[in-house]
Amino acid sequence: MKKKVYAARLGVTALALTLVTTCLMGSTLARYVTEVTGSASATVAKWSFKASEAEGSTNFTDIDLGRTAYDSSTIKADVIAPGTSGSFDIVIDGTGSEVGIDYEIELKAAADTTFPDDMVFSTEAITGDNSGKKFIEFIAVPVKNSIDYSDNLNAMKKTVTIYWAWAFDENDTKDNNDNDYAGKNWKIDITVTGKQAAPKPTPASAS
Template identity: 70%
Template sequence: MKKKVYAARLGVTALALTLVTTCLMGSTLARYVTEVTGSATATVAKWSFTASDAEGSANFTNIDLGRTAYTDTTIADKVIAPGTSGSFNIAIDGSGSDVGIDYEINLKAADSITFPDDMVFSTEAITEGKPGKKLADLDPITGTINVSGNMKETVTVYWAWDFGKDDTAAANDNNYAGEKWEIDITVTGKQTTPTATPASAS
């Protein structure tokens, strides 16, 4: 009888030890766990682009070639004629933009308007060594405004109408007398392709 009691006690003891061991082993699987949440942010660059004449008119209404021609006793005020020359400014403003700007200026004769072959245009002062080009052959005027500056640029366009001292009655500019010429001006601004090296993740 005592053997049975001892056997029962041993069985209970063994079971208790098994449960304790299981609990201890289970506790070794516990660990610290921390979860951190947050978000990444990005601010989209601002964009601003305007173009105007020197007086600030966005449709270039203040550009008049006659205003930069001669105004003395040889020619009336605010008109042009063979032998005159001048220039006008186009103001480009990207103030407020957070990106560089590539700009393109196109000049062409308005519909049904014809300019003399001996009238030329250029972005440089017209000289014998730098004769300029006819309006129809003028390349687009291009440039870049970088964000490191004040985001403003003024483009000067020079023009000159050759006097043609040797013109004959059959080959002169009489056909243009009294006409009103118009030049269509288109200025386009586009974001400069980014070239900066992306910052490495840290």
């Protein structure tokens, strides 16, 4: 009988120890846990680039070097000849773009187009201080520049003016003249390329 009582007591003691151990182990694993979820987002910048020969135009097909007006008693309207000069515009429009723009203008004489050596071009007005360059020299370096990003109206528009002048030489002779160009139709191929300007990191603030 005593053996049964001892066995029962031992069983109760073992159960108690087991419960105490379990509680102690459980308490070592207890902790506060919080999980917070969120997300990261980004809106991709818009891109818009257009180029034309004038405000509101959509192409270069109607650029005409002969637009500059001269006295009708000396030259017919809308043609050019030695002694004439003028200019044409290339309008670059980045309105709507949300990034800065690097642009490049490339000009090339179309097939069967050759300009006289005494006809010059420039991106600045041709004067005594700026004699311009022959076409082959002028186009050797593409016209490049940038338009900074801005949300101000018309701030991302830029007009590039190309000036030209065909010299008039009173001393030309039958063997030294521009007769070979009479009646010719000249054409300049124009390519305008716009690329996103490289982003510049914000300078670190002074500590």
